[in-house]
Amino acid sequence: MDKLxxxxxxxxxxxxxxxxxxxxxxxxxxxxMLRFTDVLRKINQEQDPGLAWTSxxxxxxxxxxxVVVNGRPLLMCELLVQNAIKQFKTSSFTIKPLSIxxxxxxxxxxxxxxxxxIHKARPYIIKPxxxxxxxxxxxxxxxxxxxxxxxxRCINCFCCAEACISSHRHFLGPNAMMANIVRLFDxxxxxxxxxxxxxxxxxxxxxxxxxxxxxxxxPKEIDVAxxxxxxxxxxxx
Amino acid sequence: MARKLHLNxxxxxxxxxxxxxxxxxxxAVEIIAGKPDAKIIAxxxxxxxxxxxxTTAQGGFAAVNPKDPIDKPVYHMFDTWKxxxxxxxxxxxxxxxxxxWEQTLWLDNHGLHFTRNEEGRFSKRTFGGHTLxxxxxxxxxxxxxxADRTGKGIMDTVWGESLKGNVSFINQSIVTELIFKxxxxxxxxxxxESRGEFTAVxxxxxxxxxxxxxxxYKITTNCxxxxxDGLAVVLREGLPVMDLEAVQFHPTGIxxxxxxxxxxxxxxxxxxLNKDMExxxxxxxxxxxxxxxxxxVSRSIETEIREGRGxxxxxxxxxxxxxxxxxLSDYIHDVKLPEITGFFKKFAGxxxxxxxxxxxxxxxxQMGGIxxxxxxxxxxxxxxxxxxxxxxxxxxxxxxxxxNRLGTNSLxxxxxxxxxxxxxxxxxxxxxxxxxxxxxxxxxxxxxLFSRYFEAKGHENxxxxxxxxxxxxxxxxxxxxxxxxxxxxxxxxxxxxxxxTHIKLSSPSLIMNxxxxxxxxxxxxxxxxxxxxxxxxxxxESRGAHTREDYPERKTEFNYHTLAYMQExxxxxxxxxxxxxxxxxxxxxxxxxxxxxxxxY
Numbered sequence: 001m002d003k004l005x006x007x008x009x010x011x012x013x014x015x016x017x018x019x020x021x022x023x024x025x026x027x028x029x030x031x032x033m034l035r036f037t038d039v040l041r042k043i044n045q046e047q048d049p050g051l052a053w054t055s056x057x058x059x060x061x062x063x064x065x066x067v068v069v070n071g072r073p074l075l076m077c078e079l080l081v082q083n084a085i086k087q088f089k090t091s092s093f094t095i096k097p098l099s100i101x102x103x104x105x106x107x108x109x110x111x112x113x114x115x116x117x118i119h120k121a122r123p124y125i126i127k128p129x130x131x132x133x134x135x136x137x138x139x140x141x142x143x144x145x146x147x148x149x150x151x152x153r154c155i156n157c158f159c160c161a162e163a164c165i166s167s168h169r170h171f172l173g174p175n176a177m178m179a180n181i182v183r184l185f186d187x188x189x190x191x192x193x194x195x196x197x198x199x200x201x202x203x204x205x206x207x208x209x210x211x212x213x214x215x216x217x218x219p220k221e222i223d224v225a226x227x228x229x230x231x232x233x234x235x236x237x
Numbered sequence: 238m239a240r241k242l243h244l245n246x247x248x249x250x251x252x253x254x255x256x257x258x259x260x261x262x263x264x265a266v267e268i269i270a271g272k273p274d275a276k277i278i279a280x281x282x283x284x285x286x287x288x289x290x291x292t293t294a295q296g297g298f299a300a301v302n303p304k305d306p307i308d309k310p311v312y313h314m315f316d317t318w319k320x321x322x323x324x325x326x327x328x329x330x331x332x333x334x335x336x337x338w339e340q341t342l343w344l345d346n347h348g349l350h351f352t353r354n355e356e357g358r359f360s361k362r363t364f365g366g367h368t369l370x371x372x373x374x375x376x377x378x379x380x381x382x383x384a385d386r387t388g389k390g391i392m393d394t395v396w397g398e399s400l401k402g403n404v405s406f407i408n409q410s411i412v413t414e415l416i417f418k419x420x421x422x423x424x425x426x427x428x429x430e431s432r433g434e435f436t437a438v439x440x441x442x443x444x445x446x447x448x449x450x451x452x453x454y455k456i457t458t459n460c461x462x463x464x465x466d467g468l469a470v471v472l473r474e475g476l477p478v479m480d481l482e483a484v485q486f487h488p489t490g491i492x493x494x495x496x497x498x499x500x501x502x503x504x505x506x507x508x509x510l511n512k513d514m515e516x517x518x519x520x521x522x523x524x525x526x527x528x529x530x531x532x533x534v535s536r537s538i539e540t541e542i543r544e545g546r547g548x549x550x551x552x553x554x555x556x557x558x559x560x561x562x563x564x565l566s567d568y569i570h571d572v573k574l575p576e577i578t579g580f581f582k583k584f585a586g587x588x589x590x591x592x593x594x595x596x597x598x599x600x601x602x603q604m605g606g607i608x609x610x611x612x613x614x615x616x617x618x619x620x621x622x623x624x625x626x627x628x629x630x631x632x633x634x635x636x637x638x639x640x641n642r643l644g645t646n647s648l649x650x651x652x653x654x655x656x657x658x659x660x661x662x663x664x665x666x667x668x669x670x671x672x673x674x675x676x677x678x679x680x681x682x683x684x685x686l687f688s689r690y691f692e693a694k695g696h697e698n699x700x701x702x703x704x705x706x707x708x709x710x711x712x713x714x715x716x717x718x719x720x721x722x723x724x725x726x727x728x729x730x731x732x733x734x735x736x737x738t739h740i741k742l743s744s745p746s747l748i749m750n751x752x753x754x755x756x757x758x759x760x761x762x763x764x765x766x767x768x769x770x771x772x773x774x775x776x777x778e779s780r781g782a783h784t785r786e787d788y789p790e791r792k793t794e795f796n797y798h799t800l801a802y803m804q805e806x807x808x809x810x811x812x813x814x815x816x817x818x819x820x821x822x823x824x825x826x827x828x829x830x831x832x833x834x835x836x837x838y
Binding site for chain 1: 283284285287288289290292293302304341342345346347348350351352353354355356357358359383384386389390393394396397398400401406408409431460461462493494496552553576580583584585586698699700701704742743744746748749750751752755
């Protein structure tokens, strides 16, 4: 077994029945290769089965386990203990739920509520182009795709929205904007006008302050700010 | 701590989809295509359908263009039949493979970002067990893909189309009971976690698409939610599940978390090495080598490890072999497979361009599931369907996968079967009777179950039982099985179920009580684990992923699917369903390829 690390976790908790919030401290001894999701599971197993948190795939493909650790929004499943200690230069961690939606319990927030913003950006082809005349796939050059395919890797974990300095109340958010921008590039989408309406609405890209915090925190390392900038300039070719 | 549980006012819809992953939502979208005014409710355990396990599928979607000058649909049918160890149903195999190409075009027209070649057409890659000319030719370039996130592409596309089609979603919810009236399924009881409330949903058609059961095992590629819920719910209603003993171990899970390292890594030229740096697959499958089907590669790795040619990982104290992809080009590492090579960096702390990657078999997929016919109608036995109830995706078994699934055949199955089930339901809805009211005792089973959880007293630890069960299943009902181990497993599982009644929950709350859901999942896990063990014990042969050391050969007397019933824990009744041999029986060209044939690669 590799080296064990002693961690102190200060976790923000909330009980919806008592409507009570508090901070609870846990001390754990864990291996360096464990993910933070493994650490919380260990707390459930050994100390407190009632601590509520959420995850699903646990390898950064679904974006369910976003939280704020020592001020930084991230996915718990891809934060390894040894990397966390290196990155934050401490073995004490404060874990808070994301603030993009109401807290349901402890670290679980109402993601379905947050997702309504993505729905507003219409994450599908509104009006598809006619199928290819050859009767098979659309001909799209890999070079055309290169300009936007990176943005399609977004998993809507809302880390960018959490880090964004524009208020959640007035801006649909970087991830929602990116969902819209993908289809502005996509040659199979013909409803470009509706797309521009979303882009330049009151809660659209104009709300972005170009802090680039979104790119800085994105767990998928997508340069979100780059796509928002293209959106502002309407450069989609 | 007794709680008064009650039902919310009844919700009504045309179709209730339980599990909003790729299969469930493909079904929903097809229902809307056939009946645009259909009211559909889709229930998901996760916080958004986009978080479903479908999202994690990596490598590709097998589809032969009927106009392809080299590859042919019949080769794909043969590979699937042979790969399944002669355990897939040929009517289903033919139907799925013949509509595969048209479905990739559907995806392309609805916005999936398929990776393209220089001509702007779909790129294709090879996968294990996919060959040309009935295994005599080379590996077939048959899988279309979106880099190494094909599942995400499919999920995003059907989720988007469902939003467009006004499907109503109920997120963070589980289904605890099905509702029946005169043998017809008329809906289900759902428990909404965030509100802590039960609701009866009445539906003319109910679809179970709850995915897999990987969490039964200690090391798995499956997400946290894959606890066999749909199967357990069906079992409790006295309905059967099929072929649960056929559990797929993917050969290359990343040591530690078990995360999937796609077969695409070997498809693109990676290979396996043992402790002595020997390409050992050459010994086990001289022709297909590292691209032999998954069951064979997993057994080969386990054999290498057992015979002392494995390597021990110091961090997790787990034996493994190496996957070498150092020689692949930067383009493959950075553009074609960026997510997976990123996993090695992130979760194993190694650089696959320079280092060998530690991999070992990890539970990946269940070939079995709720038995259905080729239209996804759930069956009560080999001859009779349950009116109003459907199953699709990994939780169902039609059976396309038989006893071993080929890579890229799962996305193909969930997608095409989703379409067929949706078509069938749209037809059924045209003249299905309206539902009057819920039967009087609706919800009582769920209330009794949850009350027992809340009222239990004792000192048993939920997680300890869960983790011990996972270890037990891995050791005794794993890659290699034998009667002695299976008997032990069955005895221990009986004991676990009893111990579980002495778990005291720490909170009486119903709202977002994760421990309550964990407790319910534990019951589901134990139920499906026991059925897997019984199926494996009864099948005294080796077929596909089911390997009995005491019966190493495939046997003619087991040329059937296992049906297993278990309404009460421990009381397992087994039945049979014949394997459909229609391609063989129609005696068309090439029919002889579809007989029970020896399986060599």
